[in-house]
Amino acid sequence: xxxxxxxxxxxxxxxxxxxxxxxxxxxxxxxxxxxxxxxxxxxxxxxxxxxxxxxxxxxxxxxxxxxxxxxxxxxxxxxxxxxxxxxxxxxxxxxxxxxxxxxxxxxxxxxxxxxxxxxxxxxxxxxxxxxxxxxxxxxxxxxxxxxxxxxxxxxxxxxxxxxxxxxxxxxxxxxxxxxxxxxxxxxxxxxxxxxxxxxxxxxxxxxxxxxxxxxxxxxxxxxxxxxxxxxxxxxxxxxxxxxxxxxxxxxxxxxxxxxxxxxxxxxxxxxxxxxxxxxxxxxxxxxxxxxxxxxxxxxxxxxxxxxxxxxxxxxxxxxxxxxxxxxxxxxxxxxxxxxxxxxxxxxxxxxxxxxxxxxxxxxxxxxxxxxxxxxxxxxxxxxxxxxxxxxxxxxxxxxxxxxxxxxxxxxxxxxxxxxxxxxxxxxxxxxxxxxxxxxxxxxxxxxxxxxxxxxxxxxxxxxxxxxxxxxxxxxxxxxxxxxxxxxxxxxxxxxxxxxxxxxxxxxxxxxxxxxx
Amino acid sequence: xxxxxxxxxxxxxxxxxxxxxxxxxxxxxxxxxxxxxxxxxxxxxxxxxxxxxxxxxxxxxxxxxxxxxxxxxxxxxxxxxxxxxxxxxxxxxxxxxxxxxxxxxxxxxxxxxxxxxxxxxxxxxxxxxxxxxxxxxxxxxxxxxxxxxxxxxxxxxxxxxxxxxxxxxxxxxxxxxxxxxxxxxxxxxxxxxxxxxxxxxxxxxxxxxxxxxxxxxxxxxxxxxxxxxxxxxxxxxxxxxxxxxxxxxxxxxxxxxxxxxxxxxxxxxxxxxxxxxxxxxxxxxxxxxxxxxxxxxxxxxxxxxxxxxxxxxxxxxxxxxxxxxxxxxxxxxxxxxxxxxxxxxxxxxxxxxxxxxxxxxxxxxxxxx
Numbered sequence: 001x002x003x004x005x006x007x008x009x010x011x012x013x014x015x016x017x018x019x020x021x022x023x024x025x026x027x028x029x030x031x032x033x034x035x036x037x038x039x040x041x042x043x044x045x046x047x048x049x050x051x052x053x054x055x056x057x058x059x060x061x062x063x064x065x066x067x068x069x070x071x072x073x074x075x076x077x078x079x080x081x082x083x084x085x086x087x088x089x090x091x092x093x094x095x096x097x098x099x100x101x102x103x104x105x106x107x108x109x110x111x112x113x114x115x116x117x118x119x120x121x122x123x124x125x126x127x128x129x130x131x132x133x134x135x136x137x138x139x140x141x142x143x144x145x146x147x148x149x150x151x152x153x154x155x156x157x158x159x160x161x162x163x164x165x166x167x168x169x170x171x172x173x174x175x176x177x178x179x180x181x182x183x184x185x186x187x188x189x190x191x192x193x194x195x196x197x198x199x200x201x202x203x204x205x206x207x208x209x210x211x212x213x214x215x216x217x218x219x220x221x222x223x224x225x226x227x228x229x230x231x232x233x234x235x236x237x238x239x240x241x242x243x244x245x246x247x248x249x250x251x252x253x254x255x256x257x258x259x260x261x262x263x264x265x266x267x268x269x270x271x272x273x274x275x276x277x278x279x280x281x282x283x284x285x286x287x288x289x290x291x292x293x294x295x296x297x298x299x300x301x302x303x304x305x306x307x308x309x310x311x312x313x314x315x316x317x318x319x320x321x322x323x324x325x326x327x328x329x330x331x332x333x334x335x336x337x338x339x340x341x342x343x344x345x346x347x348x349x350x351x352x353x354x355x356x357x358x359x360x361x362x363x364x365x366x367x368x369x370x371x372x373x374x375x376x377x378x379x380x381x382x383x384x385x386x387x388x389x390x391x392x393x394x395x396x397x398x399x400x401x402x403x404x405x406x407x408x409x410x411x412x413x414x415x416x417x418x419x420x421x422x423x424x425x426x427x428x429x430x431x432x433x434x435x436x437x438x439x440x441x442x443x444x445x446x447x448x449x450x451x452x453x454x455x456x457x458x459x460x461x462x463x464x465x466x467x468x469x470x471x472x473x474x475x476x477x478x479x480x481x482x483x484x485x486x487x488x489x490x491x492x493x494x495x496x497x498x499x500x501x502x503x504x505x506x507x508x509x510x511x512x513x514x515x516x
Numbered sequence: 517x518x519x520x521x522x523x524x525x526x527x528x529x530x531x532x533x534x535x536x537x538x539x540x541x542x543x544x545x546x547x548x549x550x551x552x553x554x555x556x557x558x559x560x561x562x563x564x565x566x567x568x569x570x571x572x573x574x575x576x577x578x579x580x581x582x583x584x585x586x587x588x589x590x591x592x593x594x595x596x597x598x599x600x601x602x603x604x605x606x607x608x609x610x611x612x613x614x615x616x617x618x619x620x621x622x623x624x625x626x627x628x629x630x631x632x633x634x635x636x637x638x639x640x641x642x643x644x645x646x647x648x649x650x651x652x653x654x655x656x657x658x659x660x661x662x663x664x665x666x667x668x669x670x671x672x673x674x675x676x677x678x679x680x681x682x683x684x685x686x687x688x689x690x691x692x693x694x695x696x697x698x699x700x701x702x703x704x705x706x707x708x709x710x711x712x713x714x715x716x717x718x719x720x721x722x723x724x725x726x727x728x729x730x731x732x733x734x735x736x737x738x739x740x741x742x743x744x745x746x747x748x749x750x751x752x753x754x755x756x757x758x759x760x761x762x763x764x765x766x767x768x769x770x771x772x773x774x775x776x777x778x779x780x781x782x783x784x785x786x787x788x789x790x791x792x793x794x795x796x797x798x799x800x801x802x803x804x805x806x807x808x809x810x811x812x813x814x815x816x817x818x819x820x821x822x823x824x825x826x827x828x829x830x831x832x833x834x835x836x837x838x839x840x841x842x843x844x845x846x847x848x849x850x851x852x853x854x855x856x857x858x859x860x861x862x863x864x865x866x867x868x869x870x871x872x873x874x875x876x877x878x879x880x881x882x883x884x885x
Contacts, residue, residue, distance in 0.1 A: 315727045337729045345727040351720045353527065355535045360527065367523020368728045396534070422727070 014106055030104035032095050034111050040084030044075055044094055047083050051098040069097040072127065088303045089120020096127065107131065107138045113147060117302035117457045118496050119503065125150060143431060146459070146496075149236035156240060158431075163243050168236045175234035175242060178204070178219065181212040182227045189213055190443050196227070197440070200249030205241040207436060208443075209463045210482035210495075216242065237432060248437045251444075267329075268293050268420055268451045269314060274323035276309050283309040285474045287323070291453060291467075293419075294446055299455040300462050300499065301471030307455045308424070310471070314453065315343055315422050327420060341369065344418035346409050348425045354398035358389055358408055361397050362415075369416035383411035403434035410441060421445065423454040427461060439464055459495040470502055477506045520730055524738030528712060532742065541707060546700050546750055550757060553692045564648060567594040567614040569602045574622035580633065580659050584615065589651050606638060613637045613648050625663060693758045694849045695818050698780070698841050701751040702812070705781050706805040708743040709788025714801035732881045736873070740785050747781050748774070758849070768848030772858045776844045779865050783837040786872025793879040812838050837865045 002011075002018030002025055011018055018025045038047055048069070052062045070076040073093040078086065083094060092112055099107065109128070113121045125147070128138055132152075140151065148154050149168050156164040156171075164171055184192035193213045196206045205216040215229065216238045241247055269291035276284040284306040291297040299307040312318040314325045316332045316339065325332045327339040352361050362383060366376040384390055387407040392400055397408060406426070413421060421442075427435045442464070446452055454461060462468055463482055470478040470485065478485055486493055489501040532538040566584065570577045585593050594611065596602050605611045616634040624631035635652050637645035716722040725735055755773070758764045766773075791804040813819065815829065816838040822830055833839045840861040847853030847861075 312723075317723055317726055337731050340727055341729040343727055345724060347720055347723055351724040353531055353721060354719065355531050356527065357534075360530050364523055364527040364530075365728075367526070368520045368725070368730050370517075370519050370729060372519060 027102070028105050030099035030102075030107040032092075032099040032107075032109045032112060034114065038083040038091060038095060038098070041082065043080050043082055044086070045079040047094060048098060048101070052101050055102045057102060065101060065103070069100060072130075073097045074123075087120070089116045089124070092116055092120065092124060093127070096124070100131075105136065107136055109138065109140045111141055111143065113142060113144060118459065118499050119302055121147075122496075122500065145237040145240055145432060146235070156243065158244060168239075171239040171243075172234050172236050175216065175238050177231070178217050178221075179232050179234040179238055180215045180217070180229035181209070181232050182215050182229055183212050185228075187211065190447060194251070194443060194447065197247065197249050198251055200246075203246065203249065205238060205247045205436075207247070207460075207463070208439075210486065214238075218246075241432060244433055248433065248440065266292060268327070269297070269453060270324075270326040270329075271310065271314060272324045272326070274310060274313055274325060275321045276306075276313060276318060277321045282474045284313070284320075287476055289469055289476065289479060291451055293451055294449050295466045296442070296446055296452045296454065296464060298462050298465035298468040299453070299471055300457065300465075300468050302457065302503070305471040306474040307471040311422065311424060311453070311455045315345055316340060341416065342418055342420050344413035344416070344421040346413045346421070346423050346426055352397040352405065352409055352412065355396060357394050357396055358400070359393045361408060361412060362389075365412035366415045371416065379415055383414070387411050402430060403437070406430060406434060406438055410438070414445075419450060421450055421452045423452060425456055425458070426454065427458065435460065459499065462495050462499075470499065472503050472506055478502055517734060520728075521734050521738045524725075524730065524735065525741055528738065528742035531715075532708065532712075532746065538708070538711070541711075542704060542746060542750065545703055546696075546753060549696060549700060550693070550754075553696055562589060563591045564589055564613070564644075565592045565594070565611045566590055567596055567602055567605045567611045568617070569596050569599070569614065570617045571619040572617045572621040573619075576622040576625055576663070577617045580617065580656070581615075583655050583659055584652075587651070587655060589648075606636060609638065609640070611638075612641065612644060613652065615652075689762060690764050690850075691846075693754075693762050693764060694846055695842060697751055697754040697758065698816075698838055698845050699813060699818070700754055701747045701777065701781060702784050702838055703809060704750050705743055705747040705784035706788040706791070706809060707802065708746060709739065709785045710792040710795070710801040710805045711798055712739055712743065713789065713792035714795045714798045717795075718797050733877060736789065736877050736880060739789060740782070740873070743785050743788065744778070744781050747784070748777055751777050751781075764849060766849055767852040769852075769855070772853075772855060773845070773848050776841060776848075776858060776862050776865070779862055779869060780837055780841040780844075783865050783869035783872055786869050786876055789876035790872055790879060793876055812836050815839065816842055818842055834864060835868065837868045840865050 002013075002022055005019060013025060014028055016024055039050065042050065045066075048066055049062070052065070057065065070079065073096065075090065075093060075097065078090065083091065086094065096109070096112070099109075107128075112124060116124065128140065132138055140147070142148060148156075149172070151168065153166060154164070154168050155162065182192060182196070183189075189208050189211055193206055193208055196203065196213060196215065202218045202221040203215070204218050205214075207214050214232070215227070216234075267290040271287050271289050274284055274287040275282065287306075287310050289297075299311055301307045309318060313320045314327070314332070316325075316336055319333065328342050330339045330342075332339045353364065356364065359380075362380045363376065366379055371379060384393065387404075387410070389404070389408060389411070392404055392408075397405065400408065423442075427438055430438070442452060454465065456462060465482060467479065467481055468485060469476045478488070480488075482495060485502065486495065486498045489498045493501070532542070568581050568584065570581060581593070581595075584590055594605055596605070602614055602616065606614050614636040616636065618632060618634070621631050621633070633656065635649065635656075637649055639645055713722065716725065730738070755766070759766050787808055788805060791808060792801050795801040795804050815822075815825070815833045815836050817833070818838075822833050822839065825833070843861050844853065844858055847857065
């Protein structure tokens with residue numbers, strides 16, 4: 001692209017050196033950066049117009065390409081809407097449309113699917129596929145391996161090193177015969193996972209997938225410690241974990257250090273007819289559910305479905321229009337401070353104080369949860385040990401590698417031994433190994449009786465949940481275990497397919513229910 | 517509860533201190549403004565050029581011209597012989613004032629009649645011409661007195677002797693530097709507070725604060741005290757500069773100075789918090805604090821005397837804490853203002869502080885929606 005000069009080596013894009021022939025490159029490349037520079041105060045049409053002028057398209061050419069692009073992206077009916085008011089998925093589509101102006105021969109997309117829900121993501125992928133079929137070359141960077149699986153060729157990078165180059169299928173097929181599902185006899189998949197990764201000999205990877213544990217074994221190993229293994233087809237993610245040297249093994253050190261939560265009440269989080277209305281718009285309509293102690297409860301749904309609002313009502317960030325939210329049996333509106341002292345909260349972007357050092361962050365969070373100086377010191381030492389933060393204590397939180405940021409955020413949220421942990425999209429944009437590491441910690445917490453509530457539109461995270469509430473248009477349209485939701489659609493579909501199918505089914509029913 | 521507030525306060529200090537931009541915001545403005553206000557933005561009128569059209573051309577008229585020539589205020593004096601030159605110099609802004617001495621000037625003096633000189637000022641620069649006319653009148657008066665003493669012109673007159681109290685030599689620098697104590701404390705107070713909430717909202721840590729057991733009023737206290745302390749340090753620095761670098765005597769009580777500084781800053785921080793609880797980004801917060809700062813400065817009595825404002829605006833200045841604080845600071849510096857007068861000016865600021873902090877608290881609580 002010529003945006004960054006290499007220290008050494010040579011780049012050739014479309015046959016030329018991009019740093020030397022910028023004009024040629026600019027004319028022939030479409031580039032969509034991670035956050036496409038849409039002007040949020042301009043309408044969809046004005047944005048397109050602006051980018052067309054920047055590309056120097058003639059009026060005649062402009063009219064023609066707008067028509068095809070609006071058709072192609074399905075943004076035709078929103079041309080007069082402000083770009084800032086579009087959903088995450090539509091913004092990405094508009095960004096894509098803008099970068100397609102002038103019909104570039106080569107399209108570069110930098111993590112186009114971050115913050116995009118599965119439905120929009122599928123549409124985005126379909127559009128890109130169509131472009132491919134028309135002969136365009138597309139470079140799509142992503143941290144999501146299920147996306148990479150769909151492309152014709154991939155380049156796998158880790159810590160600046162090239163690990164693999166070629167078709168994803170070729171890599172995946174090497175794992176044939178090494179992937180299995182293991183089922184726990186008593187249905188306790190978390191305990192099973194913990195037991196599997198505890199010794200970890202001959203194990204490449206193990207993750208929870210709905211009510212089973214997906215196990216990848218090292219080459220040449222057929223059996224694993226009297227487990228009942230059902231063979232399954234390998235995924236690209238399995239292969240990547242294999243290349244990366246396998247998942248983190250052993251026990252989360254949290255398991256020795258954490259007190260067991262002991263509380264009589266059976267339901268620790270209760271939402272009772274929660275409604276949130278902004279003017280005439282219902283962000284959440286009549287939402288009721290209960291979460292048992294020691295459960296991982298997931299709020300799943302596309303952008304703007306109301307899952308974040310529900311989540312925020314439950315931790316007291318948003319006051320409900322009607323209905324009550326109870327934490328450990330306490331009405332959160334009436335006992336705000338008390339109820340919140342039961343909560344650990346880890347927000348989407350980790351919400352650390354970037355300008356403060358790791359130590360200062362730890363001190364601050366332990367302080368606002370009311371620990372005294374001696375308790376603070378003990379607790380901080382403990383967290384530093386558990387999460388290996390020692391080498392980073394003096395660093396600014398901003399400078400930490402992503403995985404450590406996440407650990408720091410988790411340790412800050414756990415300072416006061418909360419019986420309930422709220423996670424808002426905890427692992428979006430995080431690499432697969434860090435994600436496993438994180439969920440191992442969470443699983444350990446749950447074993448100790450901590451209740452976890454998580455919002456996500458990331459299907460891997462949904463698999464970890466005991467129960468999921470599927471949100472759409474402000475309502476919880478389905479609630480159940482991951483396998484129950486999948487079974488409603490078909491026997492062996494993926495979580496994502498189930499998600500999309502359930503939402504489409506809801507839409508169809510809605511149309512039928514409407515009076516003619 | 518105090519544990520939590522304490523943790524929040526420590527964090528505030530850390531984040532202000534570790535952020536190079538905030539740090540610059542604390543140290544740079546006092547130094548820069550001190551230089552600008554003290555040396556460049558002076559309202560003293562010096563180095564003025566004038567034109568004299570002496571039609572009389574006698575001992576008496578020359579004597580008057582010479583007095584202008586010898587005064588420190590005027591740099592260059594053009595002597596012209598006809599009206600067209602006289603007007604051209606004024607029109608082209610080469611000179612700020614002109615003196616026209618009629619040809620019957622000395623004749624009238626000798627006859628002990630009323631002798632007239634015409635002084636013309638360039639009204640395009642209102643302030644300067646007003647000050648100039650003061651200087652010129654003084655020169656002419658002095659001349660008149662001397663002429664009278666030498667035996668001519670026996671008109672009865674009142675001898676006026678002006679003495680400037682509290683700032684005896686009318687040192688303009690004294691006035692600006694002392695006012696800077698107030699204005700700089702205000703700038704630091706509003707911006708630091710306005711930024712502190714907006715910054716957290718921008719990076720998403722504000723939600724984290726809200727879900728913690730910190731209650732809204734605890735957040736308010738934790739957010740109020742650090743800017744208060746920092747702005748007090750700035751005020752102290754300015755006080756020291758005024759006394760030791762500029763040699764301005766501080767004649768009042770230090771206790772009263774710090775008491776009123778605290779009350780003043782409390783109201784300022786209240787305004788900053790109020791602004792920031794309405795803002796979503798740091799940019800909005802900075803713009804928001806400017807929206808407050810500019811009118812507050814203009815209506816403080818520092819730039820234009822409050823007595824000159826229309827009545828409506830005079831009432832409006834009662835809501836402006838810096839108006840009262842300026843009175844106190846100047847009073848404490850120049851005239852050892854007694855405590856009861858200080859308290860008279862302190863009370864309205866205190867009321868303002870309570871109102872603003874309550875408003876901030878109210879918006880804060882409502883914001884949770």
